[in-house]
Amino acid sequence: MSKAALSLELPWVEKYRPHLLKDIVGNEDTIERLKHIAKDGNMPHMIISGLPGIGKTTSIHCLAHELLGDSYSQAVLELNASDDRGIDVVRNQIKHFAQKKCHLPTGKHKIIILDEADSMTAGAQQALRRTMEIYSNTTRFAFACNQSNKIIEPLQSRCAILRYTKLSDEQVLKRLLEITKAEDVKYTNDGLEALIFTAEGDMRQAINNLQSTVAGHSLVNGDNVFKIVDSPHPLIVKKMILAPTLDDSLLILRKELWDKGYSAVDIVTTSFRVTKTLYELKEPQRLDMIKEIGITHMRILEGVGTYLQLAAMMAKLSTHKLSTN
Amino acid sequence: MVSITDFFVKGNAKGAARKKKNDDGGDTKKTTIDIIDLDDSDLDIAEVKSPVKRESIVIDTPPSVKKQIDKVIKKEEKPPSKVPVKNKSSNASVTAADVLATIPSVDLSEVHIKENVKFDFRAAAISGDSEVSTQGDFPEGQDNCLLGLTVVFTGVLPTMERGAAENIARRYGAKVTKSISGKTSFVVLGDEAGPKKVEKIRQLKVKAINEDGFRKLIAGMPADGGDGDAAEKARLKKQQEEARVLKEANEMAEEAEEKELKIKQARLSGDFVKREDLIREQDKLWTVKYAPTNTNQICGNKSSVNKLKNWLINWEASKASNFKSPGRDGSGIFRAAMLYGPPGIGKTTAAHLIAKDLGYDILEQNASDVRSKSLLNAGVKNALDNMSVVGYFKNKDDVNDVNGKKFVIVMDEVDGMSGGDRGGVGILAQFCRKTSTPLILICNERNQPKMRPFDRVCLDVQFRRPDANSLKARLMTIAVREKFKLDPNVIDKLVQATRGDIRQIINLLSTISKTSKNIDHTNISEISKSWEKNIALKPFDIVHQMLSGRIYSDLGANTFTLNDKIALYFDDFDFTPLMVQENYLSTRPSVLKPNESHLEAVAQAADAISLGDLVERNIRSSEQLWGLLPLHAVLSSVLPSSKVAGQFAGRVNFTGWLGQNSKRNKYYRLLQELQYHTRLSTSSNKISLRLEYMSTFKHRLLDPILKDGSDGIPSVISLMDDYYLTKEDWDYIMEFMVGPESTDLLLKKIPSTVKSGFTRKYNSTTHPVAIYRAGVSTTGSTTTVKPDFEDVVDADDSVPATDDTEDGKDDDLKKDKLIKQKKAPVKRKASSTATKKGAAKKKKA
Numbered sequence A: 001m002s003k004a005a006l007s008l009e010l011p012w013v014e015k016y017r018p019h020l021l022k023d024i025v026g027n028e029d030t031i032e033r034l035k036h037i038a039k040d041g042n043m044p045h046m047i048i049s050g051l052p053g054i055g056k057t058t059s060i061h062c063l064a065h066e067l068l069g070d071s072y073s074q075a076v077l078e079l080n081a082s083d084d085r086g087i088d089v090v091r092n093q094i095k096h097f098a099q100k101k102c103h104l105p106t107g108k109h110k111i112i113i114l115d116e117a118d119s120m121t122a123g124a125q126q127a128l129r130r131t132m133e134i135y136s137n138t139t140r141f142a143f144a145c146n147q148s149n150k151i152i153e154p155l156q157s158r159c160a161i162l163r164y165t166k167l168s169d170e171q172v173l174k175r176l177l178e179i180t181k182a183e184d185v186k187y188t189n190d191g192l193e194a195l196i197f198t199a200e201g202d203m204r205q206a207i208n209n210l211q212s213t214v215a216g217h218s219l220v221n222g223d224n225v226f227k228i229v230d231s232p233h234p235l236i237v238k239k240m241i242l243a244p245t246l247d248d249s250l251l252i253l254r255k256e257l258w259d260k261g262y263s264a265v266d267i268v269t270t271s272f273r274v275t276k277t278l279y280e281l282k283e284p285q286r287l288d289m290i291k292e293i294g295i296t297h298m299r300i301l302e303g304v305g306t307y308l309q310l311a312a313m314m315a316k317l318s319t320h321k322l323s324t325n
Numbered sequence B: 001m002v003s004i005t006d007f008f009v010k011g012n013a014k015g016a017a018r019k020k021k022n023d024d025g026g027d028t029k030k031t032t033i034d035i036i037d038l039d040d041s042d043l044d045i046a047e048v049k050s051p052v053k054r055e056s057i058v059i060d061t062p063p064s065v066k067k068q069i070d071k072v073i074k075k076e077e078k079p080p081s082k083v084p085v086k087n088k089s090s091n092a093s094v095t096a097a098d099v100l101a102t103i104p105s106v107d108l109s110e111v112h113i114k115e116n117v118k119f120d121f122r123a124a125a126i127s128g129d130s131e132v133s134t135q136g137d138f139p140e141g142q143d144n145c146l147l148g149l150t151v152v153f154t155g156v157l158p159t160m161e162r163g164a165a166e167n168i169a170r171r172y173g174a175k176v177t178k179s180i181s182g183k184t185s186f187v188v189l190g191d192e193a194g195p196k197k198v199e200k201i202r203q204l205k206v207k208a209i210n211e212d213g214f215r216k217l218i219a220g221m222p223a224d225g226g227d228g229d230a231a232e233k234a235r236l237k238k239q240q241e242e243a244r245v246l247k248e249a250n251e252m253a254e255e256a257e258e259k260e261l262k263i264k265q266a267r268l269s270g271d272f273v274k275r276e277d278l279i280r281e282q283d284k285l286w287t288v289k290y291a292p293t294n295t296n297q298i299c300g301n302k303s304s305v306n307k308l309k310n311w312l313i314n315w316e317a318s319k320a321s322n323f324k325s326p327g328r329d330g331s332g333i334f335r336a337a338m339l340y341g342p343p344g345i346g347k348t349t350a351a352h353l354i355a356k357d358l359g360y361d362i363l364e365q366n367a368s369d370v371r372s373k374s375l376l377n378a379g380v381k382n383a384l385d386n387m388s389v390v391g392y393f394k395n396k397d398d399v400n401d402v403n404g405k406k407f408v409i410v411m412d413e414v415d416g417m418s419g420g421d422r423g424g425v426g427i428l429a430q431f432c433r434k435t436s437t438p439l440i441l442i443c444n445e446r447n448q449p450k451m452r453p454f455d456r457v458c459l460d461v462q463f464r465r466p467d468a469n470s471l472k473a474r475l476m477t478i479a480v481r482e483k484f485k486l487d488p489n490v491i492d493k494l495v496q497a498t499r500g501d502i503r504q505i506i507n508l509l510s511t512i513s514k515t516s517k518n519i520d521h522t523n524i525s526e527i528s529k530s531w532e533k534n535i536a537l538k539p540f541d542i543v544h545q546m547l548s549g550r551i552y553s554d555l556g557a558n559t560f561t562l563n564d565k566i567a568l569y570f571d572d573f574d575f576t577p578l579m580v581q582e583n584y585l586s587t588r589p590s591v592l593k594p595n596e597s598h599l600e601a602v603a604q605a606a607d608a609i610s611l612g613d614l615v616e617r618n619i620r621s622s623e624q625l626w627g628l629l630p631l632h633a634v635l636s637s638v639l640p641s642s643k644v645a646g647q648f649a650g651r652v653n654f655t656g657w658l659g660q661n662s663k664r665n666k667y668y669r670l671l672q673e674l675q676y677h678t679r680l681s682t683s684s685n686k687i688s689l690r691l692e693y694m695s696t697f698k699h700r701l702l703d704p705i706l707k708d709g710s711d712g713i714p715s716v717i718s719l720m721d722d723y724y725l726t727k728e729d730w731d732y733i734m735e736f737m738v739g740p741e742s743t744d745l746l747l748k749k750i751p752s753t754v755k756s757g758f759t760r761k762y763n764s765t766t767h768p769v770a771i772y773r774a775g776v777s778t779t780g781s782t783t784t785v786k787p788d789f790e791d792v793v794d795a796d797d798s799v800p801a802t803d804d805t806e807d808g809k810d811d812d813l814k815k816d817k818l819i820k821q822k823k824a825p826v827k828r829k830a831s832s833t834a835t836k837k838g839a840a841k842k843k844k845a
Ligand SMILES: Nc1ncnc2c1ncn2[C@@H]1O[C@H](COP(=O)(O)OP(=O)(O)OP(=O)(O)O)[C@@H](O)[C@H]1O
Pocket: A012, A013, A014, A016, A017, A018, A023, A024, A025, A026, A050, A051, A052, A053, A054, A055, A056, A057, A058, A059, A116, A144, A145, A146, A175, A203, A204, A207
C-alpha cells in the first residue's frame, strides 16, 4: 500500500495524538503538574478547560494511561458528549462504576472521564456532587470542557481547575514540523504560515487542514491552504475595511472577494469577526461599524445577498471611519 | 488570490520586534509566523502592561514578616502581647501624620465632581495639574509602611486603575474601606469623585491627597507604619494574630498525628479499624484528609453551627411538646432544618458532625438518588415511620442509652432535585411538617422559586462565605503538615479568588503544591487569576458590569475588550438584553462625547436596542438564525451600554418585561374568555370587545351597586344574564379598567355586606351559560378566582427564566398551557399542581 493511501485511512489528528504527557506541546506549567500527579498518584478531581483542539482530551487520556497502565481498561469509565449522560446515567452507570471494586495498586484510583462536560445538564451535574465526595477514596473524576462556567459552581468547588491557554504559533509550528517530517510532506513557509493563521491556536484544525491540503494538492503552500479552508482571508477583509478611501475598499471587495466567489454571508461574517478585534480603531467606532455590518447581515439573510448590499455596507463603514477621525 | 507574503512583509514592519526566526538551517529556511495574528495589538498591550504589574508584586515580599513568624514558632509559649515591637526604621519617631502633613492636600473646590456631566475632562487634563510626574513606575515603599492606616480611594485616578491602587495600599498593610468615616486616615481623590464623598471629606476634615501624593506617601513612610498609636496597635494585633494562627496550626497538627498513631496501634493490636481508616492518608484527597473531625474545627459560621446544634439538641423536647413551644431561639417549632449557602463552606460537614456529636445515625439522600414523589413516598416515608417505631421501642427499652439508634435524615443537595424528581420538592416539604425524625435539608440557593415550598416549614440556617481570618489557622496547618510554605498574607487573595470557598482553596493548594513549594507574593497573582472561579454571572451582576462606564474608556476598552463584553452577554443571553433595556435609563453617563447631551446618548442607545429586537425576531424565528447571536449581543446590550454607561443613579432593577408580558398574556386570555361568553349577544372580535363594550359594561355593572347598594343588584344580574357573563367575568371586567377608569378604589367603597349579598344572590339563581367548544382555560371557574389566576399567569411567567431552550416568548406557549388545562378540568388535579405554580411565582421577585 502506498503511503498516501495509508495516511488517508487514519486521520492525522488521531495518528499523531500524543500518548505521553511529555509529547503534549504548550501549557508547560499545567503539564508539569500533571506529570507530577502521574508520578505520585493521588490525582485530585479536576476540570481542564480551554478552547477546542488544544489537547484537553489528550492530556486526560495520557494522564490516565500513565497512572493506570494496564488497568486502564477496567479502571476507567469514559463518557463524552456522544454518550447519553442524562441524570439517569449519572445516577446509575456512573454511581455503579464508582461503587465497583477494582484491584489497583495502592495510591491509584479509578478514573471517570467526562469529556465535553459543559454539555451535561445542570441536573446531571448536580447528581455528581455527593458521588464525587463519597467515593473519592476509590474514584476520581476528570472533566474536560470548553467553557468552565458551564460547570456548576459546586462541581468547580470539588475540583482542581486547570485552564489551558491557546497554543502559541510557535507551539503549533513545532508540532506541524514534526508531522510534516514524519509524513514526508512537501511544504513552503507561507503554506505553514497560512495553516497556523487559519488554525488560530487550534492544533486539531491545523493538523486537519494540513492533511486535507496534502491530500488535495500534495504541496502545502499558502494558496493551496486557503483553497482548502475556503473562507475569505481575514487579512484581505481587514485591508478592505481599513483602506484609505472608499474606492480602494470597493476595489478590494470586487477583485479579491466577490469575484473570487465568496458568498455575501461569508464576507459579512468575516467582516464582523475582523471588525470586532480591529484594534487600529477605537472601540466606539468599531461598535458603530459592527452595527452597520449587522444590518447588512440581516438584509442578506433575508435573501438580498447582492454586491450592492456589500458596497453599501462599505460606504457606511467609510463614513463611520471618517466621522470620528 | 493575494500573496500572503505581502501581508507578512507588512506585518513584519509592524511587529518586527516580535519576529521570530528559525535560523537553524534544517529543512525550514525561514519561518516568520506570529506576525499575521490579528490579535497582535492585543498582545502588545498585554506585554506593555505586565512589567508594571510584576513590579508592584516584587516590591512587596516581606522578609521581615517571615522572619517574625519563624521566631514565633520557636518561642511558641510566649504570650504574643509581650513580643516586643521592634522599630526597624532608622528615623525613629516618624508618624504617619508627619508624613501626611508633608503632602499637599487636594483643593476640594477644584475637584471635578461627577454630576458635572458636560465638563470635558480631556481638556481639563491637558491644561491641568499633575499629569507629568504621575507617569512611570510606582515607587518602592518600605515593608508594611501603611500599617495601621485606613484609606479610601474615590474617583478615577489619572494613571492607575482604582483596584490596582487599592491592592498596593493593602499590600503595604493599609486597611482599604469604601466609605469615609471618622476612622479614615486619608482619602486618595481622583477625578469624578462622588459629590457625597467630597462633602464627607469636608465635613470630617479628612486629609485628601491625589495619586501623586499617594506615591509620595509610600515612598516616604518608614517600615511598619512608623510610630504613632495606630501603627503600634495594628502591629500588635497583627503579631497576636500570627501567633494565634501558628499555635492553632501546631495544635491541629498534633491532633492529626495522634489520630494516625491511634489507628496504627489499633491495627497492630488487631482491633477493628474502619475501612476508611485503612486507606493511606497520602492517598486521600486533601479535602477528605483535612476535613474537620469535630464541630470546633469548622471554620467560620460558628453561630449557624450552634443554631443547628441547639435545634437538634432540643429536638426531642420539642417533639414532646408537639412542636408548639418555640423555645428561646424560636427553633422549637420546626421539625426540619434547612442549611443553605454557597458550595464548599462546610454545610454537609456541619450536618454530619453535629448529628454524630449528638449520637445520631445518619440516613443520607442526595442528588445522586432519585427523589421523585413516589420514590420519596415509598422510601423515606417508610423510613420515617419505621424509624420512629424502632426509635420508640428503643427508647422504651433503654431510655438512658445515648447510643440508641436515633436517626437524622440528611437530605443533601435539595436544589439538585430536577428532571426526574417530579413532585419531590412538594412531598419533601410535606415531610418537613410531619416528620417524626429530625430532618436536615441542605441546598445552595435558598431563594430559588423551587425552594419556595420550604418557606416556614423548616428552620433556616444560613451559611456565609467565611472571611480570610477564620481560615488562616486551618490553611496554615495544612501547609505545615504538607511541608510547603504558605505566606499568611496571601490567604486573602486566595479567599478572594475562590469567593471564600474553603474546599476550592484546599484543592488549589493540593494541586499547586505539587510543583511549587512556596506560595507567596511572587506567584499568588498568577495562581489566583487562573483559579478565579469562572461562574456565569447573575443577570444583576452582568448588567452592573455592562453599564459601568469604566470598561468603555480607552483604558478600560483595552483591558476589557469587546470580546469580553460580548462574552458577558453570553453569560446569560436571555436576560442580559432585558436587563440592559430596563436599566439603560438609570445611569449617569460617563462616556458622553464632547457636546453630546444625555438625551442624545439615550436616543442612540434606544435605537440600538430596537435594532437588537429586530435581530432577535430573526434569531427566534422559524429559521433559527443562531449565527446572529453575536450581533444580537452587540446591538441589544453592548452598543446601547456603550452609549450611556456610567455610574448607576439608583439600584439595578430587575427586568419588568417578564411581568408586563405575563400580564399582557393574562389579559389576553381573559379577553378571549369574555369574548367566548358574550359572543351570543355581541358581534365583535376581541379587540373591539375591549375597546367598545368594556367600558360600558363596567358602568352598567358597577354603577347601580355603587349608587343603590343592594337594590342595584337585580339590574346588574339581569345585564350579566343578557350577556352570558358569569360572576367571575364581572371581576375580570373590573380588572380590565386602567387609568381614570380604574376600579380599585370604587370596589373598596362597596360595603362588604353588599358584596356578599351580590354573591349570594347570584349563586341562588340559575343563569344562562354560553356553551362553547373551542379551547379555553377555565380553571378559575370553580375555585376562587383571584389566586388561581395569579397562579396560572405566574406559571407562564416562570417559563422564560427556567427554560433554557427559551421560546418563552409566548404564543405557542400560551397555547400549550391552554391545551394542558383543557385536558385537566378536574379540580383535584389543578390543586395538586398549585404548589408547583406557587413555586414559580417567586421567580419574579
Ligand atoms: N497540545 C497538543 N500537543 C500535541 N497535539 C495536540 C495538542 N493539542 C491538540 N493536539 C492534536 O489535536 C488533536 C485533538 O486534541 P484534543 O482531542 O485533546 O483536543 P481537545 O482540547 O479535547 O478539544 P475539544 O475541546 O474539541 O474536545 C489531538 O489528537 C492531537 O493530535
